[in-house]
Amino acid sequence: MDNSGFVLLSHSQALRRRMDVVANNMANLSTVGFKAERPVFHEFVERADSALVDDAKETSFVLDFRAIHDMSDGAFQPTGNPLDVMIEGPGYLGVELPNGDTAYTRAGFVHVLENGDLATPGGQPLLDEAGQRINVPPEQSAQLSIAADGSVMAGEDVVGRLAVTVFDDETNLTPRGDNTYAGALGRVLGAEETKLRSGGVEGSNVQAIRETTNMIEIQRAYQTGINMTESVGEMRKRAIDRLGRVG
Structure with missing residues (x-):
């Protein structure tokens, strides 16, 4: 797997983590005293000594850092x-x-x-x-x-x-x-x-509309990631096919 595959994989893992947090918030919509969680992610940049182009020397990945609580009062x-x-x-x-x-x-x-x-x-x-x-x-x-x-x-x-x-x-x-x-x-x-x-x-401070909106955004981002993965796979396939013809 090349860097693009690893980047897309880290993106998918971050989205899964976000979805787990949203699902847990929704499950506790009626839990007394519950505080909504918010995931926190950090960027990890991997630097290579050499690359075909200078811009490719740095690769950015998503790291799951922790979850924090929304401490606003419930009703x-x-x-x-x-x-x-x-x-x-x-x-x-x-x-x-x-x-x-x-x-x-x-x-x-x-x-x-x-x-x-x-x-x-x-x-x-x-x-x-x-x-x-x-x-x-x-x-x-x-x-x-x-x-x-x-x-x-x-x-x-x-x-x-x-x-x-x-x-x-x-x-x-x-x-x-x-x-x-x-x-x-x-x-x-x-x-x-x-x-x-x-x-x-x-009462719980979870806002159902906000969490539902987050869920829709995550699903759309996940679908975008799948489309990008398929595009990268198709690009590799065409490259291998062309190299085979040259050989």
Whole structure:
């Protein structure tokens, strides 16, 4: 395979990566707290020492660099549960995994477990500023509310504060596949920085029209690549045929 074939192959791989990201975004159109992904590509230029013409000494390829998240807020979706919260602005709620590690989520569904711990619907305990579970005495569970600064109120008493963690570099977050992220180097916001809206959750920020448009563009670009591959193949065929006649 010559350089043109490798270039077209790298182009096709980039388009496949873009399509995978678009498909994942569309699949999470209704996932609470989901942030749309955007693929990032880099150009890799290979330089040859010699070529038939100077312009052919450099060959440009497409490299899949990483995916970033669109951190714009999704729409507020009322749930009727006063404990459900939406984070306004950046940040994630910390949850405790079965192995004791901490994961992060934007899905603000909040429930009270039988043992009094605040948790997600999947039973993952929510964590406070110190990385500890927030436990509510049984006699106070019917009086719970969550303030804008994350304080968990049982009537007039503060029983804990939901930790909201921000990451200066979002590439430190890795999706785990259950609407949570594994992350490192996060910073817990203070009460004055935290902004929660109770009574509902954040919807996905995926825009169906935008993703559908991206899908159409990718399909057209892929078809263009196929046409170019066929043209290059036909050109090689004609060149070989002519060389055979000369021989």
